[in-house]
Amino acid sequence: MKIRFLRKQEVLSESGSRYGEYLQPVYKKWIRTSQYLTVRDGTKLAVDIFRPVKDGKPVIDPLPVIWNHHRYHRASIYRLPKHTNIFKLLIASAKLLIKNNTNRTQLDNTPWLKTLIKHGYVIAVVDVRGGGASYGTRTGPFSQEEANDAYDITEWFAAQSWCNQNVGMFGDSYMGITQYMAASTAPPHLKAIFPEMAMFDFYEFTYPGGVFRHDFVAQWSCKVKELDSGISAAPVEQDQNATMLVAAIQQHQANRDVFEMFKSLPYRNSRDKETKSMPHIARSPSSYLKQVKKSGVAIYHLAGWYDMWPRDALLWFKNLDNPQKIVIGPWSHGQRLDFDLATEHLRWYDYWLKDIDNGIMESAPIHYYTMKAPKGKEWSSAWQWPLPNQELIKYYFHDGTSGSVNSVNDGLLIAQPPQNINGHDNYTVNYTTTSGKATRWVNGYGGEFNYADMTSNDEKGLTYTTTPLMEDIQVTGHPIIHLWVTSTIKDGDFFAYLEEVDQKGVSRYITEGTLRAAHRSISTTPYDYIGLPYHRSFAEDIVELPNEPVELIFDLHPTSNIFNAGHRLRVTITCVDKDNALTLEFFPSPTISIYRNTNYASYVALPIIPNCSEL
Known part of the structure; x- marks a missing residue:
């Protein structure tokens, strides 16, 4: 039997439900x-x-x-x-x-x-x-x-x-x-x-x-x-x-x-x-x-x-x-900014270890932060995941130029499939590309977390960028990338970055995903994988790249971010992240091709939440 306390000043704030003043230290x-x-x-x-x-x-x-x-x-x-x-x-x-x-x-x-x-x-x-x-x-x-x-x-x-x-x-x-x-x-x-x-x-x-x-x-x-x-x-x-x-x-x-x-x-x-x-x-x-x-x-x-x-x-x-x-929350491995850890732990343990009915199990079980949401509306709650109102919108790779970056190709990203039958972009693998030395991965072992402007990395890769957005777009969930590729060698690593580019051309890291081409086979999952592509990666699943285009499908880490009006969405493709992952080097550097045509249309599917402007 749980003991019910009156909640005098419990409020929903940036750090979730906080205890009121009725419960004082003993x-x-x-x-x-x-x-x-x-x-x-x-x-x-x-x-x-x-x-x-x-x-x-x-x-x-x-x-x-x-x-x-x-x-x-x-x-x-x-x-x-x-x-x-x-x-x-x-x-x-x-x-x-x-x-x-x-x-x-x-x-x-x-x-x-x-x-x-x-x-x-x-x-x-x-x-x-x-x-x-x-x-x-x-x-x-x-x-x-x-x-x-x-x-x-x-x-x-x-x-x-x-x-x-x-x-x-x-x-x-x-x-x-x-x-x-x-x-x-x-x-x-x-x-x-x-x-x-x-x-x-x-x-x-x-x-x-x-x-x-x-x-x-x-x-x-x-x-x-x-x-x-x-x-x-x-x-x-x-x-x-x-x-x-x-x-x-x-x-x-x-x-x-x-x-x-x-x-x-x-x-x-x-x-x-x-x-x-x-x-x-x-x-x-x-x-x-x-x-x-x-x-x-x-x-x-x-x-x-x-x-x-x-x-x-x-x-x-x-x-x-x-x-x-x-x-x-909007945190890296070592951050808990603006979150009251003491209060949330206290509420959780009071309920389960002291039988104090403080209402913690009455609200929706999912509480998430949307980056760059209007002040006071950053936190939202939900009863299920993925969010039931998400719309998976496909943004396709197109021929350029966007005029936003001096990359290998400077392609466009458009929410309409390509109409040409032969479009593709060739890319000689650049072994110096990197997402940096202050990434989510570095922070995981105690290093810094501070993604710099991604433009210098973008310039060494293939980019696909939208025109300036006419209105805010909220992406909350799991982006999934579809790449049609060939290569001059039988395998290769592919890194995809989702970024937001402001009016000054500064490109901000949002999320990323990666796949080694030989691991592309998709298997039945042993558990609910949220509808994402699951690569079992058993030894017997490994398949070399053939001479014709094949599709690589992989998810990017989930996010919740509002891409502001006037900014651009960008997807950058590289084949190396030298400071964070191990990719074998070949000489001469192999050439890969990313296809963007009616037969082999590469794209990113973004989980967009409608009516973002009403937040």
Whole structure:
């Protein structure tokens, strides 16, 4: 039975429904303890526990526990003494930490968690096996052992006298994905999760359309290798001399190198020589979709249009019938601008872990932001996805010139099919083309997010641009590109960018998609793929390019953007994104042809929302 509160000042704002003033903090302080807990196979995992304090003592009344399965250290030492010997350094660091409390916890990194503690929640953070101060070795990301750990950890919390047997989880990125993996094991006391910026399909991320996302995998692999083997993890309290931390880090030395593991797995069904498994399937969160669904765990998905995984979040939402909500904002992986994370988490957990009927499940489950919408109308709600009123409008590639860019062809983009019978554009592959070094992908491993004017890249590719728009056009959903191509070689990578060009000629990145031509076969999906083209990319699906034109069909990442009157829509086609993906180089450079005629009409289908001007 849920307790119903009157909502005195609940309003719908830029960051969603906010709590009113009726619910005030109960506690002002908290205490941190740390220890090891042991999971089913005997591995000891390090955990930080933050409990509210009353009258100088930890609150003994049972409270809900919200925890995070952390990949990048639950706590870190940030004042390291100088020693050349790593083990002496570890021991000295631990002693200094214990004496001076010179560590940084997740409450320092995630300040909004303090609000939850003040409102009567226990917060916990656990180092994953093989990471931080936890023992064990890692066989790669998202292992079954790691998921089983999540089950054991959840039930350990539920068994503590200070837990009311209602457990939730929080976290973003890797720590968002671990929440879905935890739900797949169906711990009896896991009631609600709040995954932010989390993956659905492992292969589609590491090899989108068959193209290896080399930079991300290499950079992320290097980062976690340094964390796992380094000396910055904080020991637990019982480890006074850091001997346990040293032993744990020694075990980490055998962790699997992620880059080495995945660089040799080009197909979805590629087998790993070491484990004899198919990691893209066995470790993909999407492979556990049925189990997550069966768990019944309530899920609040949070995503960003410029994150790495907006499609993924929508696939989670589309394929689950768990109690759920989804919010998609104008964010990249590391951004949550103008969004009240404390309030939204509090409302979610209050409802599911404290039986407070605060109305969070009464509104439409989809809440999304439209970029460049009129002030005060940026946020919209919906009951289904794709939006039922979308109209898929085909914008076809035509002969130029648009006069808007000095590209290889400067073609036109028109909402009418071509009338000629021989039209095509030839393009010699330029291996210097790039979407930049501050992309959604770079931001995913902690780099900058700042797409510059795309014109310099456009000039090296094939472009198709509309005339200036007569009125605003809203695109909300999943653009899909259809390219008819030939090439002087048997394969090739194709990158498509959707951009908005202003009156000064500045071209702003909106979204993108990619496909390796040999991966073009479209298969039946194992789940609801929102009507998008699904490339299974098994080894047996690979087909070389023939001598005659073939059609490549692939989706661009979803977006919600208003293209303003006076601006132009542009689609740019290149064959390389050198800073973000790995494309093999050939000499001399191959020539590809994009066809735009009555027999082979290339186009982009845009999900346009009518009556945009009435917003």
